[in-house]
Amino acid sequence: MPELPEVETVRRTLIQLVAGKRIERVTVSLPRIIQRPSEPEAFAAALAGQTIRTVERRGKFLRIILDELVLVSHLRMEGRYGVYRQDEPVELHTHVIFHFDDGTELRYKDVRQFGTMHLFAPGDEFVMAPLKKLGIEPLDESFTLDAFKQKLAKKTTKIKPLLLNQEYVVGLGNIYVDEALFLAGIHPERTADTINGPEWERLYEAVKTTLQRAVDAGGSSIKSYVNGQGEMGMFQHALLVYGRKNEPCNKCGRLIDKTVVGGRGTHICLSCQPLPKVRGKKNG
Numbered sequence: 532m533p534e535l536p537e538v539e540t541v542r543r544t545l546i547q548l549v550a551g552k553r554i555e556r557v558t559v560s561l562p563r564i565i566q567r568p569s570e571p572e573a574f575a576a577a578l579a580g581q582t583i584r585t586v587e588r589r590g591k592f593l594r595i596i597l598d599e600l601v602l603v604s605h606l607r608m609e610g611r612y613g614v615y616r617q618d619e620p621v622e623l624h625t626h627v628i629f630h631f632d633d634g635t636e637l638r639y640k641d642v643r644q645f646g647t648m649h650l651f652a653p654g655d656e657f658v659m660a661p662l663k664k665l666g667i668e669p670l671d672e673s674f675t676l677d678a679f680k681q682k683l684a685k686k687t688t689k690i691k692p693l694l695l696n697q698e699y700v701v702g703l704g705n706i707y708v709d710e711a712l713f714l715a716g717i718h719p720e721r722t723a724d725t726i727n728g729p730e731w732e733r734l735y736e737a738v739k740t741t742l743q744r745a746v747d748a749g750g751s752s753i754k755s756y757v758n759g760q761g762e763m764g765m766f767q768h769a770l771l772v773y774g775r776k777n778e779p780c781n782k783c784g785r786l787i788d789k790t791v792v793g794g795r796g797t798h799i800c801l802s803c804q805p806l807p808k809v810r811g812k813k814n815g
């Protein structure tokens with residue numbers, strides 16, 4: 532699933548490809564992608580005649596800003612956009628086509644069919660699902676150490692699922708949570724309330740650093756992720772633990788372990804991310 536850096540890469544690419552283009556009509560061949568309005572015909576009718584102004588991002592969602600509407604799009608597992616000429620053959624699994632008046636088309640392809648699109652009047656998108664409950668943007672100025680601790684520090688749940696929960700901090704998925712916890716030297720099964728002051732500082736910096744480095748590299752291309760222009764991101768070559776099971780840790784040389792935390796495959800260096808012994812545990 533694309534995480535913040537991949538969605539950011541798609542956003543930047545889409546701006547170059549579609550900003551300023553006027554939508555003539557829209558074809559929807561898989562109605563379930565369209566979540567709002569409920570009728571795909573109404574979705575298509577509302578978009579006809581609208582010009583794409585820019586593309587913004589909120590967490591892992593794209594916000595496509597039009598003249599009088601905002602299209603909120605989530606790629607979920609394998610959704611992807613591409614711009615084509617009208618006469619180019621339409622690939623299998625293309626579910627929504629935005630036909631522009633200049634003879635090009637923005638096509639949305641989604642093999643797994645989990646992606647969603649919601650249409651809103653500008654501003655309404657922030658007070659309704661799916662954006663309503665989203666937490667802090669980790670690359671914004673509003674993401675401070677205090678704000679981060681305030682959201683999480685008293686929780687008695689494991690830190691990995693907390694970081695994955697988009698209601699606290701947005702944009703992190705399985706790859707970048709594993710990377711950030713490794714960089715901070717924190718075991719993913721530690722409960723948030725056991726993490727001390729210096730560790731919160733390290734984790735805060737690690738979240739920002741990991742995401743910023745990945746954004747700078749154009750995201751990670753793992754499995755089928757490809758950005759809007761069909762280019763591959765490069766960050767997968769810089770991953771420290773994710774996808775590196777049984778490879779040596781870059782810091783200490785111990786082989787990276789893979790385990791399951793909160794139902795998610797989790798990569799960890801057990802030397803760099805030790806799990807402190809629970810006090811009072813039987814037999815020491």
Ligand SMILES: [Zn+2]
Pocket residue numbers: 780781782783784785800801802803804
């Ligand atoms: Zn290590």
